[in-house]
Amino acid sequence: MRVEVKFSSKRFLLTLMLCACSVILLQNHDLSRDASFTFRLLCLAAALLFCFGCYLPSVFLRKRGEDILSVLQSRPKWERWLITAFYCGYFRYTAVYFLLPYTDMFTKKYYTEASPCLIALLLLCCCVYAAFKGANVITRFGIFLFVLAMVTNVMLFGGSLSSLQMDADSLVPRGTLGDFLRDAGYFLTPCFTAVLFACLSGYTRNFRLRQPLIALGFTGLKYALVLFFITFAVGEYALRQDYQTFVLSRAAHFGSFSGFESLYMALATMSVFMIIALLLCAMAKAVNRNGSLPVIVLFAASVFAVHFAAANFDSAKEIFNSPSLLNLLSVIAAVVIPLFYLIIGRKRYA
Amino acid sequence: MNYSVKEITERLQAQFAGSADLSVRQFTLKSKAKRSAALYTIEGMVDKEGLAQSSLNPLLVYDFGSQTAAQTYQTILHTVLASSDVTEITEEQLIAFITSGFAVLALDGAEKLLAIGVQGYAFRGVSEPESEVVQRGAREGFTEPLRVNMSLIRRRIKSPDLVFEQLTVGKTSQTQVMLCYLKSAASPYLLKKLRQRIGACNLETVLASGYLAEYLEDPHTSRLFSGVGISERPDTVCGKLTEGRIAVIVDGTPAVIIVPRLFVEEFQGVDDYSNRTYYAALIRVIKSLSFGVSVYLPAVYTALAQFHPEYFPSWILIKTARSLSQTPLPVTLEVLLITFVYEIMKEAGLRIPKSLGHAVSIVGALVIGESAVTAGIISSSTLMVVATAAICSYVTSPLYPPVTMLRFVFITVAGLLGLWGIVLASAVVLISLCSKTSLGVPYLSSLSPFSWRTMRDVFVRANWKTLSRHTIKVQNFTETEER
Numbered sequence: 001m002r003v004e005v006k007f008s009s010k011r012f013l014l015t016l017m018l019c020a021c022s023v024i025l026l027q028n029h030d031l032s033r034d035a036s037f038t039f040r041l042l043c044l045a046a047a048l049l050f051c052f053g054c055y056l057p058s059v060f061l062r063k064r065g066e067d068i069l070s071v072l073q074s075r076p077k078w079e080r081w082l083i084t085a086f087y088c089g090y091f092r093y094t095a096v097y098f099l100l101p102y103t104d105m106f107t108k109k110y111y112t113e114a115s116p117c118l119i120a121l122l123l124l125c126c127c128v129y130a131a132f133k134g135a136n137v138i139t140r141f142g143i144f145l146f147v148l149a150m151v152t153n154v155m156l157f158g159g160s161l162s163s164l165q166m167d168a169d170s171l172v173p174r175g176t177l178g179d180f181l182r183d184a185g186y187f188l189t190p191c192f193t194a195v196l197f198a199c200l201s202g203y204t205r206n207f208r209l210r211q212p213l214i215a216l217g218f219t220g221l222k223y224a225l226v227l228f229f230i231t232f233a234v235g236e237y238a239l240r241q242d243y244q245t246f247v248l249s250r251a252a253h254f255g256s257f258s259g260f261e262s263l264y265m266a267l268a269t270m271s272v273f274m275i276i277a278l279l280l281c282a283m284a285k286a287v288n289r290n291g292s293l294p295v296i297v298l299f300a301a302s303v304f305a306v307h308f309a310a311a312n313f314d315s316a317k318e319i320f321n322s323p324s325l326l327n328l329l330s331v332i333a334a335v336v337i338p339l340f341y342l343i344i345g346r347k348r349y350a
Numbered sequence: 351m352n353y354s355v356k357e358i359t360e361r362l363q364a365q366f367a368g369s370a371d372l373s374v375r376q377f378t379l380k381s382k383a384k385r386s387a388a389l390y391t392i393e394g395m396v397d398k399e400g401l402a403q404s405s406l407n408p409l410l411v412y413d414f415g416s417q418t419a420a421q422t423y424q425t426i427l428h429t430v431l432a433s434s435d436v437t438e439i440t441e442e443q444l445i446a447f448i449t450s451g452f453a454v455l456a457l458d459g460a461e462k463l464l465a466i467g468v469q470g471y472a473f474r475g476v477s478e479p480e481s482e483v484v485q486r487g488a489r490e491g492f493t494e495p496l497r498v499n500m501s502l503i504r505r506r507i508k509s510p511d512l513v514f515e516q517l518t519v520g521k522t523s524q525t526q527v528m529l530c531y532l533k534s535a536a537s538p539y540l541l542k543k544l545r546q547r548i549g550a551c552n553l554e555t556v557l558a559s560g561y562l563a564e565y566l567e568d569p570h571t572s573r574l575f576s577g578v579g580i581s582e583r584p585d586t587v588c589g590k591l592t593e594g595r596i597a598v599i600v601d602g603t604p605a606v607i608i609v610p611r612l613f614v615e616e617f618q619g620v621d622d623y624s625n626r627t628y629y630a631a632l633i634r635v636i637k638s639l640s641f642g643v644s645v646y647l648p649a650v651y652t653a654l655a656q657f658h659p660e661y662f663p664s665w666i667l668i669k670t671a672r673s674l675s676q677t678p679l680p681v682t683l684e685v686l687l688i689t690f691v692y693e694i695m696k697e698a699g700l701r702i703p704k705s706l707g708h709a710v711s712i713v714g715a716l717v718i719g720e721s722a723v724t725a726g727i728i729s730s731s732t733l734m735v736v737a738t739a740a741i742c743s744y745v746t747s748p749l750y751p752p753v754t755m756l757r758f759v760f761i762t763v764a765g766l767l768g769l770w771g772i773v774l775a776s777a778v779v780l781i782s783l784c785s786k787t788s789l790g791v792p793y794l795s796s797l798s799p800f801s802w803r804t805m806r807d808v809f810v811r812a813n814w815k816t817l818s819r820h821t822i823k824v825q826n827f828t829e830t831e832e833r
Contacts, residue, residue, distance in 0.1 A: 005829045008799065068423050111657070112767065122767070126778050133785040136829070140784035141777070143798040266773045273777050 004290060007136045009204035009211055015142035016197060017215035018149060019278065022191035022271030025264070026101040026241045030186040030323060035175035037231045040183050041224055042173060047187030048220045054191045054331065055212045057338035058198035064345070067202035067284055083337060087199065087286045088299070090333050091279045094192050095303045096320045099123070100310055102272045105243045110265055113295050120307045124300045127273055131280035131296045138277050145270050152249075152267045155260045157225055159252025160233035169300045170231055174283045188327045190219055194334035199282045276303070352419065352459045355386045358441060359456075362390060365445065372448075375406070379457075381414035381790025385422060386458045390444065395451040404432040405453060405466050419459025427464060428456065435467025446524055471495075476502065479582035479604065481747070486624040491582045496526055496601035502584040503530060507591065511535075517548055519562065523555035525561065530587070530597040537594060537825035540789050544596055544609065559600040559607050565611055566598070568787045572751045574779075577788030579611035586620055594823035610788035610824055612810050614796050616749050617641070622811050631810040638809065640745035643738065644753050647761035648685050649772050651735045655681040657768035673729035682765025684728055688736045689757060691718065694741075795827035 031040065064235060069087070072080045102123075103116035112120045130138055175183070193215075201207065234251050241247045249264035280296050280303075289295040310316040319325065359374055371393040379385045389406065408430045414422050427436065438445055439454070444463060448454050451469030479491030492499045500514055512515065515529040527548060531541065544566065551565040563578040571577065579595075581587055582604050587597045590608045598607040617637040622630040654661050655674060662670060676679055695714045699726045702710060722728045743753045756779065763771040786793035796804040804822050806812035 007829055011799065106770070111770065119770075122774060126774055126781075129778055129782045133781055137781060137785040139790070140794065140798040141780050143800050144780055144784075256663075262658070262661065262769050265770065269770065269773045270777055273774070278783075 004134050004203050005136055006203060006205040007139060009201070009207040011139045011142065012135075012201070012204045013211040013215045014146060015139045015274065016193040016212075017218055018142055018145050018271060019196070020193045020215070020219040021149065021269065021274045022098070022275060023189045024223050024226045025245050025268045025271060026098065026243070027186075027245055028105070032175065032179035032182045033239065035179040035183055036172055037170040037177065037227060038173045039175035040227055043175075043180055043183035044187045044220055044223055044227075046180075047184045048190070048216045050184075050188060051191050051194065052213060052216050052272075054194035054334040055197060057335055057342055058194065058201060059207075059209060059212070060342055061198070061338055061345075062201045062204075062207055067200065068198045068338050068341065069282075070202050071345070073288070082118060084264060084286050086337075087195075088283050090195065090329050091283045091286070092299070092303055092306060093320070093329060094195075094309055094326065095276050095279045096162075096306045097326055098272050098275050098343050099303065099307050100317065100320050101243075102268060103307070103311065105246060105268070106265070109243055109246050110261065116311050117304075117308055118202070120311075121304060123269070123273060126295050127276040127280055127299045128293075130273065130277035131284065131300075132244055132291060132293050135203055135278065135285075135289055136280045136282065138274060142185060142274060145267075145274060148267055148270065150264075152260070152263045153222070153225070155263055156252050157229055159258070159260060160229045160248060162253070163233040163251060164229075165235065166232055167235075179257075185327060186323050187223065189323050190216070191327055191330035191334060195330055196278055196282060198338050199285060200278070211234050242319050299342075317342065352461060353441065353456055353463065355388045355456050355458050358444075358463075359388055359390075361441075362444065375452070377406075377410060379409065379414055379422065379424065380412065382416045383419075385414070385419065388456045390454045390456070392451070395449070395471050396453055396468045400470060401453050401466070401468045404468065405455065408432060409455075410782060420461070423460040423462070423464075426455070431464070431466060433466045433468060437465040437467075438462045439465045441599075449524065450526070458528075473498070482581065482583050482586070482620070484583075484620045487583070487620040488585050490584060491644050492599075492605060492606055493582060494602050496528055496599055499584075499599050499604070499606065500528060500530070503591075503597070506584060506588045507532070511566055511689060512591070517545070519548060519551050519553065520556035521552070521554050523557065525556040526597040526601040527556075528601075530589050530591065530599060532594075535592060535594040535821075535823060536596055537823070538780050540594075540610070540791075540825055541596060543789055544598070547597070556600065558603045559605045559677050562598065562600060563607055566607065567787070568789065570784045571793075572782040574755065574782065574795065575613065575749070575786065576752075577609070577611050577786060577793055579615060580605045580748070582606070583620060583675075589620075589623075592821060610791040611793070612788065612791070612796065612824070612827075613783065613794050616746050618705065618807070627811050627813050634809055634811070637745050638759055640742035641749060641753065644740070644743035644745075645756045645760060646772070647739045647742070648689060648757060649764040650734055650769070651732070652682050652685050653764035653768045653772055656765060670731045673731045676726045677732075678727070679707075679730045680765075682761065684732050685736060685761050686758070686765075688732055689739075689761065691732050692736060692740050693754065695777040725804035728831065791824055791827045792829065796822075799827065799829065801827070 035043070058068065061071065074081055075083075099120055103119045106119055107114050107116050130141070197212065226245055226248070230248055232245070234248055237247070246261060246264060249261045251259050252258065280288075280299055283299045284290055284292060284295050287295060310320045355376065359376070361574060363372065363374070365760065365817065373391045373393050373583055375389040375391075377385055377387055389401070391401070409426065412425075412430050414425060417425060427438070437447075439462065441463065443465075445452055448467040451471055452465040453468050455464040455466060473495050474493050476490050476493050478489040482491070490502060493500060504512065509532075511533050513531055513533050517527045517529065519525050519527050529541070547566050548562065551562060553561055556562055559580065563576070563580070567573065567577050579590070581590075587606050587608060591597060595608050595610060598609070600607070617634050619633070622633060625633070655670060657665055659671065679687065695710070695718075699707060699710055719733060723730045723733060739757065743750055743757075746753070760772055760775055761773045767774070783791075783794055784798055792799055795801070796808050803820070811817075
């Protein structure tokens with residue numbers, strides 16, 4: 001078992017921000033059709049505010065110098081097993097939640113001859129290696145991913161500027177309660193980063209409350225920019241297509257210089273790679289086997305098995321394509337359980 | 351214990367098993383007791399003339415009268431010997447000293463032996479190192495003898511803060527190794543770690559610094575890139591010492607080890623600090639780009655040609671497609687083959703005598719290159735891509751071994767999985783690099799973990815006024831509390 005060195009909390013939050021940003025990269029008809037751009041921005045603001053709320057219980061735990069998994073160590077065995085099983089299940093679900101649309105997009109949009117399961121398998125093998133190296137190393141990798149994300153975003157947005165056609169109608173807030181629930185539900189997906197924070201923040205040092213706020217702020221900015229360019233640069237065409245951000249990358253160009261979908265695909269691949277590696281790390285930490293290769297391999301194999309089932313059975317796929325279910329589980333994992341232990345801990349200290 | 355010359359001589363000759371280079375000069379001192387003495391040396395390691403003038407002649411001429419053995423010993427030590435370097439030693443140290451070029455004097459009835467510094471072996475003079483040529487820096491490079499190398503550093507740092515700490519490695523070779531550091535700059539924790547690693551080296555012989563380098567690497571980290579720096583330039587070593595690094599000088603080799611080593615150092619050069627800042631920045635950007643091109647260009651070409659030809663601009667696409675269609679091999683095999691042939695030619699070029707080098711160049715460039723393209727065995731575009739990557743790899747020559755390995759891996763992955771494979775392989779390599787440490791310091795320090803303060807000397811070199819404001823110590827990059 002490896003002893004993880006305490007690393008900078010800023011770097012960890014940067015990594016979580018990149019994970020949160022990757023949600024919009026895999027966006028596929030998740031948003032309501034009729035809501036206007038401004039209305040979506042409102043949904044986004046509301047959802048990210050809620051996301052910040054999800055961080056708070058873990059933040060208070062962190063202030064005590066603990067994370068949820070370290071709190072569990074002092075609990076009775078049955079309770080520890082129960083909560084650990086929930087977290088492991090949650091991490092597995094989240095891993096498949098991201099792996100599924102990624103492999104789907106890859107085989108539908110990028111390279112149609114590839115097998116989704118083979119893509120998933122190869123990606124998981126690399127994730128095992130990264131998870132084995134630990135959360136600190138993954139966050140260091142995050143810095144390079146951040147640079148790649150910056151370059152890709154500049155290319156995507158800069159390359160779409162020439163295609164911008166502002167539609168005044170889209171700037172008027174327009175949408176129903178149903179649209180709000182759907183859009184806000186989708187924008188709530190970054191809540192899973194609050195769960196990762198709850199489980200892995202024990203490794204970090206120099207934490208400040210403003211860090212998650214800034215991370216979510218930048219996530220919101222990225223979402224807003226992507227939505228803006230999808231709405232005003234590719235417009236109706238994008239809405240008819242699968243994976244709209246991919247379409248944006250394909251449409252972006254500087255004169256005759258185009259083909260940014262490879263850059264976009266590199267960013268999406270590395271983002272999903274980082275998310276799954278972090279999830280595997282968290283799983284290993286949950287069972288108190290940090291850096292144990294057999295445990296990580298076992299978890300990766302289970303993720304692959306679930307992905308295989310989900311990729312081949314539509315009913316299973318439905319379960320793993322539901323942002324609502326992910327959000328519900330995220331709220332339980334990031335808010336309910338930490339809050340419970342926060343209250344218990346407070347009583348104990350009192 | 352009082353020594354007997356006869357017994358020492360017998361033991362020494364037995365240990366050397368009649369080796370021809372052991373020289374024993376026995377003589378009798380001018381005294382009433384007719385005391386015996388002997389000088390032990392190794393043939394070719396001492397300056398015979400110096401030995402005769404400073405030791406042998408005075409010993410034979412001096413009249414010791416009725417002095418006891420102890421008195422005779424003290425007289426020799428303080429009055430007779432004219433050498434400036436005389437050390438009292440025991441019999442256990444005898445072999446180590448004579449094999450290092452000392453002459454050792456044994457006296458009947460004395461309690462100690464005397465080692466006289468009269469080293470006089472032949473060695474290469476100080477000259478400019480061929481592997482680290484600079485435009486405006488010093489023209490001096492390290493040479494083989496340890497003491498000469500120490501003096502080259504001492505001449506540049508005239509401060510008592512500079513410490514040379516002697517260790518010995520190699521059970522048989524008994525090679526002298528010198529740890530060199532600045533007391534005020536080097537971390538005691540890193541020094542302790544380094545001493546432990548050198549102490550753990552259980553090799554029989556240590557003939558070059560490369561033998562020791564592997565022992566200085568951190569365990570359980572990737573060995574693809576080296577966590578140990580090597581330099582043959584005293585000015586480079588002195589610069590590194592001021593940043594808290596530690597140099598390891600191995601006797602008998604001009605390559606001095608410097609630890610910890612960071613990735614960004616591979617793109618820095620001595621000339622950067624003599625040139626204008628903007629030009630130094632340009633050179634560093636060129637070096638970084640060349641590194642990228644040398645690793646990725648053949649792989650990206652393979653992936654594009656095989657999986658994504660639509661990404662080629664139309665004018666290149668037509669020419670490349672025409673060129674590739676005339677060759678019998680698939681593009682991946684073709685790129686791999688040319689890269690492999692290039693590596694063979696490079697090795698041959700390094701090993702053959704200089705007089706034949708020209709002939710090999712002609713054979714390589716004209717016969718293999720030109721004829722293979724004309725015969726339609728390989729395509730001109732592939733040849734150009736591999737040649738460009740090969741030239742770029744020499745811009746950052748210390749990185750040549752990992753770059754070559756990565757190039758082969760990336761070409762293979764690109765041939766199997768296309769651009770996606772390159773992305774995935776890059777992620778794995780990056781993770782491996784991010785996890786690498788050199789003496790506990792993250793190898794990618796400055797970049798990841800990121801530090802604004804140190805960026806002033808990474809891609810861009812700030813001016814000397816800015817650089818002199820704070821000296822950044824390498825141990826500050828470590829994430830553990832132990833610095």
